[in-house]
Amino acid sequence: MYYRIDVSGPVPIYEQIIQQVKAAIATGALLPDDPIPSVREVAKELAINPNTVARAYRDLQKEGTIYPNRGLGLNVSQEAPEKCRTERIESFQENVDRLLADALRNRFSPETIKRVIGEALKKLPTEVTVS
Amino acid sequence: MYYRIDVSGPVPIYEQIIQQVKAAIATGALLPDDPIPSVREVAKELAINPNTVARAYRDLQKEGTIYPNRGLGLNVSQEAPEKCRTERIESFQENVDRLLADALRNRFSPETIKRVIGEALKKLPTEVTVS
Amino acid sequence: MYYRIDVSGPVPIYEQIIQQVKAAIATGALLPDDPIPSVREVAKELAINPNTVARAYRDLQKEGTIYPNRGLGLNVSQEAPEKCRTERIESFQENVDRLLADALRNRFSPETIKRVIGEALKKLPTEVTVS
Amino acid sequence: MYYRIDVSGPVPIYEQIIQQVKAAIATGALLPDDPIPSVREVAKELAINPNTVARAYRDLQKEGTIYPNRGLGLNVSQEAPEKCRTERIESFQENVDRLLADALRNRFSPETIKRVIGEALKKLPTEVTVS
DNA sequence: GTGGTCTAGACCACG
DNA sequence: GTGGTCTAGACCACC
Numbered sequence: 001m002y003y004r005i006d007v008s009g010p011v012p013i014y015e016q017i018i019q020q021v022k023a024a025i026a027t028g029a030l031l032p033d034d035p036i037p038s039v040r041e042v043a044k045e046l047a048i049n050p051n052t053v054a055r056a057y058r059d060l061q062k063e064g065t066i067y068p069n070r071g072l073g074l075n076v077s078q079e080a081p082e083k084c085r086t087e088r089i090e091s092f093q094e095n096v097d098r099l100l101a102d103a104l105r106n107r108f109s110p111e112t113i114k115r116v117i118g119e120a121l122k123k124l125p126t127e128v129t130v131s
Numbered sequence: 132m133y134y135r136i137d138v139s140g141p142v143p144i145y146e147q148i149i150q151q152v153k154a155a156i157a158t159g160a161l162l163p164d165d166p167i168p169s170v171r172e173v174a175k176e177l178a179i180n181p182n183t184v185a186r187a188y189r190d191l192q193k194e195g196t197i198y199p200n201r202g203l204g205l206n207v208s209q210e211a212p213e214k215c216r217t218e219r220i221e222s223f224q225e226n227v228d229r230l231l232a233d234a235l236r237n238r239f240s241p242e243t244i245k246r247v248i249g250e251a252l253k254k255l256p257t258e259v260t261v262s
Numbered sequence: 263m264y265y266r267i268d269v270s271g272p273v274p275i276y277e278q279i280i281q282q283v284k285a286a287i288a289t290g291a292l293l294p295d296d297p298i299p300s301v302r303e304v305a306k307e308l309a310i311n312p313n314t315v316a317r318a319y320r321d322l323q324k325e326g327t328i329y330p331n332r333g334l335g336l337n338v339s340q341e342a343p344e345k346c347r348t349e350r351i352e353s354f355q356e357n358v359d360r361l362l363a364d365a366l367r368n369r370f371s372p373e374t375i376k377r378v379i380g381e382a383l384k385k386l387p388t389e390v391t392v393s
Numbered sequence: 394m395y396y397r398i399d400v401s402g403p404v405p406i407y408e409q410i411i412q413q414v415k416a417a418i419a420t421g422a423l424l425p426d427d428p429i430p431s432v433r434e435v436a437k438e439l440a441i442n443p444n445t446v447a448r449a450y451r452d453l454q455k456e457g458t459i460y461p462n463r464g465l466g467l468n469v470s471q472e473a474p475e476k477c478r479t480e481r482i483e484s485f486q487e488n489v490d491r492l493l494a495d496a497l498r499n500r501f502s503p504e505t506i507k508r509v510i511g512e513a514l515k516k517l518p519t520e521v522t523v524s
Numbered sequence: 525g526t527g528g529t530c531t532a533g534a535c536c537a538c539g
Numbered sequence: 540g541t542g543g544t545c546t547a548g549a550c551c552a553c554c
Contacts, residue, residue: 008460012538019237027238049464049539088237089247095233096251099226106219107158110255116220117248120227124241143544170527180546185527192527193455198270202311202526202554274553289500311554350499351509357492358513364488368481369420372517378482379510382489386503405529432542442531447542454542464539464541 002037005046013048017056022065025076026084034076036066132160132168136177144179148187153196156207157215165207167197264299267308275310279318284327287338288346296338298328394422394430398439406441410449415458418469419477427469429459 003020005013024030039057043050057074060066065083066074103113134151136144155161170188174181188205191197196214197205234244265282267275286292301319305312319336322328327345328336365375396413398406417423432450436443450467453459458476459467496506 007462012463014538023237052539055539089239089243092234092237092239092244093247093251095230096248099230100251100255102226103223104256106154106223108223110252110257112220113223113255114252116224117227117252120224120231121241121245121248124231124244125235145544169525171525180548181527182547183545185529186544188527190455193452199527200269200554201274202552204526276553285499314554317554351501351505354496354499354501354506355509355513357495358510361488361492362513362517365485366518368416368485370485372514372519374482375485375517376514378486379489379514382486382493383503383507383510386493386506387497407529431540433540442533443542444532445530447544448529450542461542462539464537466541 002045003042005048007048013052014056014059017042017053018059021056021060022084022088025065025080026088028081030076032076032078032080035069035073036076038073133176134173136179138179144177144183145187145190148173148184149190152187152191153215153219156196156211157219159212161207163207163209163211166200166204167207169204264307265304267310269310275314276318276321279304279315280321283318283322284346284350287327287342288350290343292338294338294340294342297331297335298338300335395438396435398441400441406439406445407449407452410435410446411452414449414453415477415481418458418473419481421474423469425469425471425473428462428466429469431466 003017005016007013021030021036030036036057037045039050039053042048042053046053057066061068061074064077065080067077069075100113132155134148136147138144152161152167161167167188168176170181170184173179173184177184188197192199192205195208196211198208200206231244265279267278269275283292283298292298298319299307301312301315304310304315308315319328323330323336326339327342329339331337362375394417396410398409400406414423414429423429429450430438432443432446435441435446439446450459454461454467456476457470458473460470462468493506
C-alpha cells in the first residue's frame with residue numbers, strides 16, 4: 001500500500017498521510033491488526049522526510065487508530081474501522097455545512113447555490129464505490 | 132461600513148478583510164470611486180494592528196480592486212464590481228468541486244454524496260438575497 | 263495658463279505643478295515678471311487642495327524661480343528662464359543616464375539597448391518645438 | 394547568491410530584492426526548482442529585517458515567480474524564466490517610452506533628444522553581456 | 525488626516 | 540531549519 005501525496009497544495013503532507021490511512025481503514029483495504037507501511041518504507045517511497053511520516057503515525061497512534069507492535073511496526077486497532085467510518089461521514093457533513101455557510105455569507109441566493117451544486121453533481125462518475 | 136472579524140480560526144485576519152471588502156463591492160454596498168474605510172479607522176474599530184489592515188489593502192491594490200487617492204485614502208476601482216462578482220462565483224464553484232473531489236477520494240458513493248448535500252440544502256433559509 | 267494634472271500615477275501633484283511652471287518658463291510661455299496663476303484659481307480649476315498648490319509655489323519661491331509681489335501674487339523671477347533651461351537639460355541627461363545604468367544592471371547588451379531605443383526614437387513626431 | 398542593496402535611495406528594499414531575484418532568474422543564474430536564499434539568511438547577510446525579505450518573497454510568490462516547498466524554503470517556478478525575461482524587456486521599453494514622452498512634454502526637439510541620448514550611448518561599455 | 529516602508533520581536537505550523 | 544502571521548511602534552511623503 002502506498003500513499004499519493006501532493007507536496008504542493010495547501011494540505012500538509014502529514015495530514016494527507018493520516019487521511020489516506022483512515023480512508024484505507026474505512027474502506028476495508030486495511031483490516032484490524034493489519035500492519036501499516038513502515039516509516040522508513042513510506043519516507044523512501046515518497047521521497048519525504050521520515051519525521052513527517054512519523055508525525056502522521058504518532059497522531060494516528062494518539063487517537064487510537066493504530067497501535068504499536070513492539071519491534072514489528074504499527075497495526076490497525078480493533079475499533080479503527082468503526083471510528084474511521086463515522087468520522088469520515090461527519091467530516092464530510094461538516095465540509096458541506098461549511099461550504100453552504102460560506103456561500104450564504106457571500107450572499108448567494110439558495111437558488112444559485114442549488115444550481116451550482118446541481119451542475120457539479122451531474123459530473124459525478126457512476127463507478128462502484130463503498131458506502 | 133465595518134468588518135466582522137474572527138480573530139481565532141484558521142483564516143488570517145488580513146484575508147478576512149480582503150474577502151469582506153470584495154463582498155461589499157460584489158453586492159454593491161461599495162460602488163466604484165467610493166472610499167473604503169481608512170487603515171487607522173479599521174484598525175481602531177477592530178482593535179487590530181494597522182499593519183494588518185494595511186497588508187489587506189495593499190493586496191487589494193495590487194489586484195487592482197482599489198486604487199490610491201494620494202493623501203486622501205483608497206477608492207474602489209471601476210473594474211472592481213465586475214471582477215469581484217465573477218471571482219466570487221468562480222470561487223464558489225471551485226469550493227464545490229473541491230468538496231466533491233474530496234468526497235470521491237474518500238470513496239463515498241454518489242448516492243451518499245447526494246443524500247448528505249440534499250439534507251444540508253433543506254436547511255437553507257429562504258430569505259431574499261442577492262444573485 | 264492651466265496645468266494638466268494626473269492625480270493617479272506616481273508623480274506627486276505638487277511636483278507636477280512645479281515641473282509645469284518650469285516648463286512654461288523654459289519655453290518662454292511665462293516671461294520674467296509675468297504673474298503665475300493664483301493658488302486659489304489653480305486649486306479650484308484642478309479641484310485639488312489649495313495646500314498642494316501652495317506647497318508647489320513655496321518650493322518654487324525657495325529656489326528663486328518665482329518671487330512674491332506683496333498682495334499681487336507671485337511673479338517669474340529674472341534669472342528663472344536661464345535656470346529652468348539648464349536645469350531641464352541636465353535633468354533630461356540624468357534621466358538618460360539612469361535609464362542606461364538600469365539597463366546595464368539588468369544585463370542588457372549594448373546592442374539590445376541601442377536597438378530598443380532606436381525603435382522608440384523612430385516614433386518621435388517631427389513637429390516644431392523649442393531648443 | 395547575494396543581493397546588493399542600496400538602503401538609502403528612493404527604491405524600497407523589498408522592491409530591490411524582487412528585482413534582483415528576477416534578474417537572477419532572467420539571466421539563468423537561478424534555474425527552475427532552484428531554491429532561493431532563505432529569508433533569515435538574506436536578512437542576516439544584508440543586515441535588514443526578516444520581515445522586509447519576507448515581504449519581497451511573498452510578492453514573488455503571489456506573482457507565481459517562486460513557489461513554496463513547505464518547511465524547506467522557496468523555489469523558482471517553471472514559468473519564471475520566461476516570464477522574467479519578457480517582463481524585463483517590456484519594462485525597459487516602457488522606461489524608454491516614458492523618458493521620451495517626458496522629454497516631449499518638456500518641449501525638447503527630436504534633434505536635442507537624439508543628440509543627448511547619442512552621447513550617453515557612446516559611454517556604454519562593450520563588455521560581453523547577456524541578450 | 526491619508527497610505528507606505530521598515531524595524532524588532534513574538535508565535536505558529538511544517539519538515 | 541523553513542516560511543506565515545501578527546503586534547507595536549517608528550518615520551516618511553503627500554494632501
